[in-house]
Amino acid sequence: MSFDGAHILEEARAQIGVCAQKESLDALRIKYLGRKGVVQDLMGRIPTLSAEERRSFGAGVNELKKNLEALFTEKETGLAAAAAGAAKDFVDITLPGKTPLSGRLHLLSQVEGEICGAFSRLGFRVFKGPEAETEFHNFEALNIPLDHPSRDAFDTFYLRPFDVSRSGFSGREKKLLRSHTSPAQIRALKTCPPPMAVVVPGRVYRPDAVDASHSFMFHQVEGIAVDKGIRFSDLKGVLIAFAKEMFGAETRMRFRPSFFPFTEPSAEVDISCFACKGQGCSVCKKSGWLEILGCGMVHPHVFKSAGLDEKKWRGFAFGMGVERVAMLKYGVNDIRLFFENDIRFLEQF
Ligand code: 2NL
Secondary structure, eight states: OOOOHHHHHHHHHHHHHTOOSHHHHHHHHHHHHSTTSHHHHHHHHGGGSOHHHHHHHHHHHHHHHHHHHHHHHHHHHHHHHHHHHHHHHOOOTTSOOOOOOOOOOOHHHHHHHHHHHHHHTTTOEEOOOOSEEEHHHHTGGGTOOTTOGGGSTTTSOBOOOEEGGGGTOOSEEOEEEOSSSHHHHHHHHHHSOSSEEEEEEEEEEOOOOOBTTBOSEEEEEEEEEEETTOOHHHHHHHHHHHHHHHHOTTOOEEEEEEEETTEEEEEEEEEEOTTTTTSOOTTTTTSSEEEEEEEEEEOHHHHHHTTOOTTTOEEEEEEEEHHHHHHHHHTOOOGGGGGSOOHHHHTTO
8 A cells, every 4th residue: 555645745835835824824734734634544544554564654654744744834934924024014004193293484474474465465576685785775775864873883783894806896895784674675666667566574683682572683574666646545545454454354543643764754553452442451551552564655865766766756665563563463572482492482373
């Protein structure tokens, strides 16, 4: 009596090869090596054999058993390794996610955007100019005379004269950090032929002692509109539309006479207090009004300095502090909070 050990082994190899799970491999192991399995069945036949046959038959069965065990051990090791790898790479998509830290615009950028957005919907374009300016653009062109106190070194950051000859230009150019955004408006007047309307946002610098309401660097938004026959009533209409959009449709406005060297006539503008609707509260210091901007009709000297015919063109201009608007609208009581980079303050807005 004999059996085809090689055939059994190949069949087992094929079946083991397609096993993907430990469970199906265990079932195969029982089929081949179990108590009622193929190998045990062959072993059970040994006593029925003659003495001569037993020797080679027994050796054959033992050989088959050894080879089958080797196949199972190898496959088991492979399946275990694959399972470990799968566990390592497994992503449980049902777990709650980790909320990423989300960035946002600084409150001053948000408010600057709100202001410029309101004016751009009224037809103004956004224009930007340099922070390091010439005396001409910051003062002269704006009708601020040489003896004006704000030209004194105490009120303006003057930059060390920079030898521009080394950069291909000739001579020395005296520069300063602009003390308002108006010099950029002069540049807008020189660049954009009227009729024109622009708003100019940006940083400005003044050597003030820092306290709850002063900073040596702050932000302004200024605006200017130029056309033939522009009148003070155009200025009022634009500013009232702006205030209603910025502070609410029920906002009222009042204009008080004032003075700026670059506008004539000039006015300071208050809005009715949005906190108490003008009744008087702690926000408006019981007055019912909040001062938010300055404005006026463009001075003829300014048109002349910008190379425009002051007989032909009329314009209005206005300017406001972004920090002041932000502090009023969002209830911030100290300007220094904007510049300390304290996330506990910044993330509230
Ligand atoms: C304020 C007042 C103001 C202007 C700015 C301006 C610019 C040119 C010509 C005429 Cl180029 N005027 N700007 C006019 C009136 C007021 O700002 O309180 N700013 C914070």
